Amino acid sequence: MSWLHIITHNIPWFIRTPAIALLGTECYTNLIYNVQLDEIHCLKYGISKFLSLAIVFGSGIVKVPQxxxxxxxxxARGLSLVGFLLDSLGLVIIVCYNYRHDFPISTYGESFLLLIQNTIIVTLIILSSRYPKAGLLSFVAISTPALLLAITLVPNSPVPASLLQGLLTLSIPLALSSKIPQIMINFEKKSTGQLSSFLIFSSFLGCLARLFTTLTETGDPTLLVNFSCGSILNGILALQLISYWNEPSKPTRSNDTPLASGNAPTRLSDLNENRTTDPVELDQLRKGPSRPPSSASSKSRSSTSSPTINLNSPRQWTRKAD
Structure with a gap:
């Protein structure tokens, strides 16, 4: 017996019991107890379970940075309220559908955690944007998902399974419409605003992983299409984050450099923008600082401009200079 088998044959019960519950007796025996990695079915199933648990636990914090x-x-600048509302509705449908079909919670547990975080984000968007009756809107945003879950998940629910199937099909365009407003906002502003890069990249990777787990564990075609659309749209958002990484949310004159000191112009363009209409100041700006004119030159200039002026007259002519 190899040293690896010595370890796997003596795994403590508090680790062995949940592992058997997760993988099943057959796959636990093949993969863990006997370390037979050539069992392709159990290997894919084990990888799927590992990814599912990683997605569920990771989803508990995926929107916390946002x-x-x-x-x-x-x-909440740059965040689409409509997008988050539609995303929340789609998450409610996914949770209800998977629960009613008795799928393993590892295949949809993250949707419930994401729904809680989405509700918090929607409330913050409403409050920070100062919508009219923001308190009432926040209450509606919190209570509506809870009410929908309660009606659907209770025993003897009045919501038939066929309706849930139709709603899940409807969630595909909901997934499209929840991300498209955000994509359009980013495209118009050439910025991702307050959108969290951690949220987008983790959502993109999570959708890709969920595609594999759904294909391995449930094989539901509607869920596969749903997660495929999510992967594509989250991929577009990830590309926008990369493209607009250092772009400001409003167009600015990026070619202008700051002034060297105070308000002194440093370039000809700045000089033109601060140009004054006073001819004396224009002359100083063009020729630089000059000495005050002498009395002789002043008299000569005065005699040239107005030769008949009377210096003894009570009316005095002065030149205004700023």
Whole structure:
């Protein structure tokens, strides 16, 4: 017996019991107890379970950076309220559908955790954007998903399974419409605003992993199409994040450099923008600082411009200079 088998044959019960519950007796015996990695079926199933658990646990914090970003900036600039509302509705449908079909919770557990975080984000968007009757809208945003879950998940639910099947099919265009407004906002502003890069990249990778787990564990075609659409749209958002990484949300004059000191112009363009209409100041700007004119030159200039002026007259002519 090899040293590896000595370890696998003596796994403590508190690790062995949940592992058997997760993998099943057959796959646990093949993969863990006997370390037979050539069992392709059990190997794919084990990888799927590992990815499912990683997705579920990771989803518990995937939108926390987005929540923190809104709280720190006290702004939801660049976030689509409609997109998050539609995303929440799609998550409610996915949770209800999987639960009613008795699918393993590892295949949809993240949807419930994402729904909770989505509800918090929607509430923050409403409050930070100062919508009319923001308190009432926040209450509706919180209570509606909870009410839908309660009606659907209770024993002897009045919602038939056929309706859930139709709603799941409807969730495919919902998935499209929940991400498209955000994509359009990013495209129009050439910026991703307060959108969390961690959220987008983790959602993209999570959808790809969920495609594999759904194909391995349930094989539901509607769920496969749903996660395929999510992967494509999250991939577009990820590309936008990369493209607009250093772009500001509003167009700015990026070619202008800051002034060297105070308000002194440093380039000809700055000089033109600060140009004054006073001819004396224009002359100083063009020729630089000059000495005050002498009395002789002043008299000569005065005699040239107005030769008949009377110096003893009570009316005095002065030149205004700023």
């Amino acid at each position: 929540i923190i970003k809104i709280l720190q900036s006290k702004s």
